[in-house]
């Protein structure tokens with residue numbers, strides 16, 4: 001058995017048989033004669049490959065593998081890797097390295113100091129010291145990526161390692177190695193939070209992406225109902241962690257320090273589950289919390305805990321913690337919360353539509369099982385939740401705010417769970433960062449319904465420049481792009497609709513077809529009444 005056979009054997013052991021990638025000469029010795037039980041999904045650019053692997057890992061709840069080309073390929077991948085890191089997604093990123101002897105000569109396609117390039121964005125970045133170590137390094141990479149807090153890891157793999165003899169006895173051990181038991185909050189620490197919650201007069205829950213699991217949803221809903229807690233979604237959400245039509249649901253927190261603090265005014269206790277404190281965005285000075293408000297939080301990530309600027313942070317699985325609290329806390333005896341104010345009626349007049357009206361039209365087409373991949377930045381704060389989200393794992397957004405995740409992320413989500421159908425909601429600017437993913441969707445027949453809102457501008461940036469009192473920046477206009485034409489050229493059946501009812505019809509048609517499709521709808525530009 002050679003190193004290459006052993007490498008594939010370790011992947012098999014962990015159930016990893018899909019490789020997302022974009023190959024180069026350094027990778028060919030690993031990829032040629034791919035074993036029959038593996039499938040290779042070709043992305044035409046490395047950022048798209050990362051996005052697909054990220055969506056696939058999130059949909060399957062298991063680590064995924066991506067194989068990229070040396071230094072330039074890894075460079076292209078870095079943008080989307082910021083999202084994978086922030087989203088705590090276990091993606092095993094690999095790239096080929098020049099032959100060991102050639103790296104000393106810095107030959108063409110040498111990845112100089114390969115682990116250094118990626119290091120800030122991964123949990124572990126490594127090039128095996130000996131060819132025989134590659135299977136061991138892979139095994140460690142997989143176990144480390146999945147251990148809490150999950151996240152991407154990176155391996156650089158020299159091209160002349162694969163034909164070397166493997167260490168057969170080491171492989172036997174690698175195949176039976178298991179790590180188990182992600183940390184949970186100790187009972188004593190959780191007891192402190194339980195007491196604090198029981199004594200609070202007007203507590204509020206903040207739900208983060210870390211509780212978007214069946215256990216997390218169950219626990220958060222029961223805890224909210226038992227204590228009549230209003231529930232806010234943590235700012236800059238990467239996933240939807242709470243049902244958006246539940247009476248406790250109160251929308252998404254704003255992402256600036258003072259706006260968030262004033263949103264929490266009047267609450268003596270804030271309890272956040274599965275979120276950093278907090279994923280701020282718009283810069284403005286102020287205090288983190290209103291006077292008289294205390295913050296507690298539970299996160300699986302010690303780094304999130306340690307960098308929280310305020311609060312009493314408990315480290316452990318946040319979904320397990322919220323569920324344990326719901327199981328064990330006594331009811332508060334407060335009356336049930338009144339349902340949230342009904343959403344304001346959207347202005348549905350055309351010919352270009354408000355984002356609220358477009359969101360409603362998509363909502364009318366989706367079902368409970370539809371999964372949304374969202375990268376439409378002018379609807380990032382309080383418009384996406386016009387979608388009725390009723391179950392976990394139904395809504396994903398780029399976790400670090402890096403555009404280029406949504407389109408390939410949707411493809412990975414769809415491949416990862418074919419039992420559910422994915423709608424990608426994209427801005428006409430966002431589409432272009434990983435646009436070549438459309439080709440992968442067409443060629444592998446991955447039936448995502450791509451919805452593009454066309455306002456021919458970077459609307460979110462224009463809004464931002466108003467917020468920052470920096471008007472008149474250049475580079476905000478996107479005229480003359482034929483997105484349905486581009487999609488058609490990549491092999492995706494596409495249409496441009498003029499009415500909201502046609503949008504609903506097109507999304508329904510797409511969801512009932514077994515082919516990918518794209519629909520574009522005009523969105524109002526900033527300042528249009």
Ligand SMILES: Cc1ncc(C[n+]2csc(CCOP(=O)(O)OP(=O)(O)O)c2C)c(N)n1
Pocket residue numbers: 079375376377378379401402403404426427428429430431433455457458459460461
């Ligand atoms: C990789 C990357 N480059 C640039 C940006 C900055 N950016 C944030 S929002 C935005 C505009 C996106 O426009 P569009 O997709 O058309 O959505 P709209 O805001 O118009 O709804 C840009 C360019 C980013 N977030 N990520």
